[in-house]
Amino acid sequence: MFKWLIRLLSLVFFLGLSGIVALLVLYQQIGAELPDVSALKEVRLETPMRIYSQDNELISQYGEQRRTPVSIEQMPQPLIDAFLATEDARFYEHPGIDPVGIVRAAMVWLSTGEKRQGASTITQQVARNFFLTREKTIVRKVKEIFLALHIEKQLSKNEILELYLNKIPLGHRSHGVGAAAQVYYGKDLADLTLAEMAMIAGLPKAPSILNPISHPHRAEERRAVVLGRMLETGKITQAQYNEAMAAPVKARYHGAEITLNAPYLAEMAHQFALTLFGEEAYTRGLNIYTTVHADEQQAANEALVNGLLGYDLRHGYRGSAATLWQGGTPWNEEQITEHLDTLPDYWPLLPAVVTGVSERSATVVIKEKGSSTLEWDGLKWARAYIADNRQAHAPKQASEIVKAGEQIWVRPQGEGWMLGQVPEINGALVALEPQTGAVTALSGGFNFTLNKFNRVNQAERQMGSNIKPFIYSTALDHGFTLASLVNDAPINHWDAGSGNSWKPRNSPNVYDGPIRVREALARSKNVVSIRLLRDSGIANAMQRLNDFGFDTASIPATESLALGSPSATPLQMVTGYAAFANGGYRVSPFVVERIEDANGLVLYQAAPEQQRIISEENAFLISSALGSAIQGGASGSRRWNGTGWRAGRALGRTDIAGKTGTTNDSRDAWFSGFNPNRVATAWVGFDDFGRPLGRTAYNPNLGRDQVAGGEFGGSTALPIWADYMKVALSHFPEQPRSVPAGLVSASIDTSTGLLSSQGRTEYFVKGTEPQRYSRPDSHQQFGGTSVTDELF
Template identity: 45%
Template structure:
């Protein structure tokens, strides 16, 4: 008995000694590590890395920027059964333990001792939160001890639901998806609350090993993991046996679903991204900012579509340049066509395709199109494909498919429609129909502004952003051609001339030191019209009248007027070629200048960003109201700026939202409203009877504009507007080169403008500039510009009241009177 007592005392002594040593060791670790542990309060301030999202004015997604896909979500937004799926998979005793599951740790320790590795793990969800938010992924005892200490702290300071919410927003679930909301989108293209039980269990199986149990990479292992979780949910009483049977027998439905843009606006998205990085630095990609732009989705989509269609139409007018690749018969024999065609990229709606057979009697070719498979290429879609030789020369019209394509050709096609079995031979029903196409070499840009505010309503900077990041709308400085003339004519109206002023449309020779050799400019038609009123000279785009007009006004006077209108003059020549638009502007700069004319003569500054909000939905920036200076506004205290800057970024990286709305953006008048009103009328005639008359197809009377074509047709333009919207289109090669005979602003740029404005103006009432006081209508002789005699054929013209042609005397000799008197009696 005494031996047993001594043995018991010895064991007790060893036990208490070991326990004391363990307590001392743990306490030592705690005292050593505790000062280096971060405060738990940081969890509430940590910003989850959430991508930058860019939206249209009507809140449709344009783009997302950032490496990590994440959409933070509250626990109230997650179905209970989804929460239970994660608890069953990761930590069934989550609501029972105090942050550390002793049973789990002991089990993990036993596995480590017996097998040399941890099989089941011992981390609770709280410990995973500590690791994911604060610690590295190093598999060391020190890190594990830190994890335990942090978990204990977290449990003391946060409630269980908050911990679970933090976990479900942070975990990595594969395919760049961080958090449950992003994973539901990536794998099932659904919000969390629309997932089935089987889909919920599949997501719950991902945290253990996102690559090993990924339903896209390893569907069979993912299925086993899903069904195990469903079994655990049944054991824990979360689901009924019937629900379990339905779920385990459900097929795999996961697929890759990238967040897709709802608006085709890559150039606009890049402008927004650049601006956000300028303001917020690299944090723009991770801090969850949302940017709402001024572009409207329907107009933006119309702009992109119109520009691409216009460039394709020009490109096809000038012939087919041949296949983009060629495969031999050996390449095709027994080949994986889908693998071969993957070497050629899709570009917007252009799909690369391999010609697999050509059937002249049938009048078709067979192709294998990327992501589409076998398809039919009918000959009627190839008739445009005369061989390109030069911009002015094409080969003969093809008579059969083999004149255009050959077996092994790699070509671009566009999807048209599925085959119609009623109209096609019985051997090819169900095959889709495609049309021959090609990637245009020509480029262009479209920019549309709200004329009264400067808000960018639509912008397209080229055919394809994936092909060229160069934004021609904002970066391409090109010669203006005749789109410059309205500014010259406005200068004339501001300097005492009228639409009835007569100039001679006749040959002119300029021999000056500035231009070197003698310069003999011509009208684009090569013809001369003799004495011509300025109104007619503008809508007929008479070059020779413009040159004489500039010579009389003086080059410096014209440049001063440009500066008054805030049009850049750095790239404007100081010689008479200025009259023909030899100066350089970007499409954006020209659109902004046209908006000044459109809105009645007020300054305007284009802007793109309407609002910036942070991850919490708080507004960091709101675009200021634009106020035209003589319509209820006060003089600005400081010079007007394009945008009020975002408030300074604080230490946390967030800007403080202003309590009061930003001060308005004050825009002053830059030109006399009567001069601008008369110019509106003159530019409306460009569409009614001049070079822009194709725009009459829109059936509106409120449109005005100007075509433009530079020397050798290297740059072509159309800039048009009503009182609300100003839209400019440019078409040309990136490296200036002739577009070919017969290609002018009216044939290249104007069709794009028309297609866009059909959508932009749909359902909108006419918008005319209000007629200002001091404008009179006078009937004049169209040949002389003088007031018409009673009974004489004449036309009505607009004049400033003080410039109206004088009344004729009553002596019948045509001697002019003194004018003046009651203006109402002068209207004939």
């Protein structure tokens, strides 16, 4: 018996020695192929690209992998204990491979024929995750063992564990425990409960089938295994075990913790980063700081959405989104809730289902809000939509508007809710810091999820009267002053080539005869704009438009450009107006202020440039006239309002200037305006170029302040601009524009444009001021055209 024992031990020794020799031989063969594990000291964990506002609000996150690197000191000890108890209980004792674990796993396999226990240590998993594939071969396993031994020599145990817990895939594109805590629970690691930590620690075995979102029952069973091992190893008490085991599974998917809604701007920043860094932008942990401030961006969002919803309210209710039941057995609340959970929401609109209708109210179930009541104040606006220019009678009871079983949209109204609908109209709002071109707010449409088309930089729309300041700017450099008289009279131009007459008209179709250039611009006189274009030259106007940044290659060089027939994007428009606001410089708009890597190293810094395109004097004069478009003015004893008078009423400031714009048949409504600190453009229209904005009739159910009639730049786009500017300009005290040294002032007679001792102050470029005083028998000139010339 003793001899057999000696022989068995000898055999074991021989086999063990043979195994060691075999490993040494194998190491000699593959050792040169092993990667240098010292690279782990400099490892860069792939993290997604994040986009922030100037005040560090998260706007968006891009990248396939969600990772939030966390130091070992920031990880809760129970979380570490949970992973060690499950994955590698002897981690702090073994040298990188665990012979005890290997023997235990082998014994289980020999006795049961099943692989119930893994033999890979955490160090081996680090070796595999960073350097090797997951192929199941002897060579890969040997490489893994040798690498694990090398890693243990290069790194401390805590460094190895930190790499592992930040690298390991944990399902739903989360990599590392920091990301998993956010993805499954929307929490930082320090805020996790023991049950949640155990749930995350159970994921490495099979994250796709053990995660609590896709497979909650399997995940709960796996959590029980983790908690059981923690109890066995003395890391938790029986009471802690019982409490964690009883905890319900509440995991759900949490996206990036977006704190500021600016998706159109985020996509512009995203594309900019891709241009600079290519596909590496997704993995280098870039932090992109945009030029917007949170309060201004939020104001832009609300201004545009409220403006578009306001248009929709005026034009009538188009009916429910769907009918879930009609007569018969109504759905129960569980059925309704399940259906609502499948529907999107478009801030501030939430889907809801009507469950009952009374005389002047309706009961509804609202997604994630439960049951509520729509009172009459939230329903009475909803006269039926017939066409864009026609609405039905005002409703008198709720049953004319909604019916039980209808899926509708609602939005907040005070402490309650009101009926809403997803608008078919759309729009854009963009604002710049005029001195630099930095974008301070940008909203490219009603809802990015609904439609990703960015109307700020992609929608080329006819400019309408928004073009006129550029035409007038040209005229001021070609013989005209703000006091020059131009004939505001109808034009009838015969075109022999086409055999047609061109008869452009003012809007409204009213003509005042001799009128000063200042008043003509402020009141947006179409025929005056054409006469100024004729006298200053189409070629000069085209060059001026080119200088302001418009694509003149696509603009026909005809007189119709004076009325805004060319097209431009809102971003081009606001950039053009910035030159009036900043004293005559063209700027290049930009949305990215700087880009940093994951360590805070600045990789890109914006360097704004200016290029002078008009004189400071020209910019001041146009700005002054556009100020009159808001503040109004007087000609003799006659008072007049400019087309932007609503802006003055809304903001109550005298340092703002702006211009309305409306195209033929009101297909596009614009307002562009500024003060020395902000310049902004608002545009409203249908994405269908041929669809006019229409008209609305007075709604007797609503108050006296409602907007009715035609949809124009001053009534449709201007309120959006004003709502944004209320917030944007609240940071800046009123700031009157300083008068350039090259200008002089003179008192003029507003009826004649000549000097008057009792007139109103006007500004002139030195040498262009009038030299004569007004007399009752003065024979006046209209720019370069005599008053005796034909008016047609």
